Amino acid sequence: xxxxxxxxxxxxxxxxxxxxxxxxxxxxxxxxxxxxxxxxxxxxxxxxxxxxxxxxxxxxxxxxxxxxxxxxxxxxxxxxxxxxxxxxxxxxxxxxxxxxxxxxxxxxxxxxxxxxxxxxxxxxxxxxxxxxxxxxxxxxxxxxxxxxxxxxxxxxxxxxxxxxxxxxxxxxxxxxxxxxxxxxxxxxxxxxxxxxxxxxxxxxxxxxxxxxxxxxxxxxxxxxxxxxxxxxxxxxxxxxxxxxxxxxxxxxxxxxxxxxxxxxxxxxxxxxxxxxxxxxxxxxxxxxxxxxxxxxxxxxxxxxxxxxxxxxxxxxxxxxxxxxxxxxxxxxxxxx
Numbered sequence: 440x441x442x443x444x445x446x447x448x449x450x451x452x453x454x455x456x457x458x459x460x461x462x463x464x465x466x467x468x469x470x471x472x473x474x475x476x477x478x479x480x481x482x483x484x485x486x487x488x489x490x491x492x493x494x495x496x497x498x499x500x501x502x503x504x505x506x507x508x509x510x511x512x513x514x515x516x517x518x519x520x521x522x523x524x525x526x527x528x529x530x531x532x533x534x535x536x537x538x539x540x541x542x543x544x545x546x547x548x549x550x551x552x553x554x555x556x557x558x559x560x561x562x563x564x565x566x567x568x569x570x571x572x573x574x575x576x577x578x579x580x581x582x583x584x585x586x587x588x589x590x591x592x593x594x595x596x597x598x599x600x601x602x603x604x605x606x607x608x609x610x611x612x613x614x615x616x617x618x619x620x621x622x623x624x625x626x627x628x629x630x631x632x633x634x635x636x637x638x639x640x641x642x643x644x645x646x647x648x649x650x651x652x653x654x655x656x657x658x659x660x661x662x663x664x665x666x667x668x669x670x671x672x673x674x675x676x677x678x679x680x681x682x683x684x685x686x687x688x689x690x691x692x693x694x695x696x697x698x699x700x701x702x703x704x705x706x707x708x709x710x711x712x713x714x715x716x717x718x719x720x721x722x723x724x725x726x727x728x729x730x731x732x733x734x735x736x737x738x739x740x741x742x743x744x745x746x747x748x749x750x751x752x753x754x755x756x757x758x759x760x761x762x763x764x765x766x767x768x769x770x771x772x773x774x775x
Contacts, residue, residue, distance in 0.1 A: 478740070566627070
């Protein structure tokens with residue numbers, strides 16, 4: 440049976456020093472899994488699209504299969520064997536995120552530096568040429584034909600060329616819903632012309648506040664004005680993710696604006712909260728066909744994610760917890 444949803448994103452071998460609790464060393468990570476964890480709070484009928492090399496443990500793939508996800512779209516690419524699947528994330532005493540100076544972060548916590556992280560260099564997120572392709576980004580040419588008619592698709596952040604090719608492949612017709620979370624490297628005024636072409640194939644655009652401000656640098660300070668500008672090029676729904684503050688939702692056809700506060704949750708680890716939001720949003724849109732309710736679903740998924748560590752921590756909550764939070768959040772959203 441064809442899955443209801445598809446998510447395209449990156450997989451990694453994650454080394455994580457969260458704000459509290461023990462480390463996660465060489466564990467399954469990547470924005471694909473964090474978005475999946477947020478979606479799976481509501482529905483598990485998900486096809487996964489990614490690209491890895493031989494360094495990716497096969498047992499991690501088996502675990503995804505055992506959880507009931509469709510992994511046919513995870514392509515083992517022999518040509519990407521030189522690419523580094525490792526990612527490193529640490530949080531400082533004031534909860535600031537860092538992906539550099541891994542040795543000093545382990546030393547500060549009086550922990551032994553793992554040998555398996557030797558030689559690691561963080562990826563440079565600076566984009567100079569939009570045509571540059573990350574060898575570990577999902578590639579449109581490897582997407583199974585059976586996935587191409589899936590009605591609800593989310594694209595996690597990865598390089599611009601691969602994302603735009605994926606939009607062209609999956610945007611389909613009027614029955615298809617495509618949401619996209621942009622990569623921060625290309626959210627710059629210099630790339631606005633190219634970005635507009637991709638926006639025309641989207642139903643929903645889900646950037647962070649920092650990414651939006653970077654895109655409109657020197658042009659506007661008004662987030663609502665930015666959302667309205669984006670909507671002129673195609674997306675019906677624009678959601679600006681604002682971390683601990685919550686989200687701004689702009690619905691183009693109705694010219695409606697909503698301010699949604701973050702559900703008050705106990706912070707354990709914020710890693711992947713934005714991705715979990717996007718997964719929950721897509722599930723909510725399929726369930727309700729209502730952009731506001733979809734955003735509330737995403738908000739709940741993010742709240743569950745920050746209360747635990749690892750991509751699937753949102754699934755550890757008590758039965759009924761997500762629905763209870765959804766009900767509470769309905770009263771908190773405010774039309775502007």
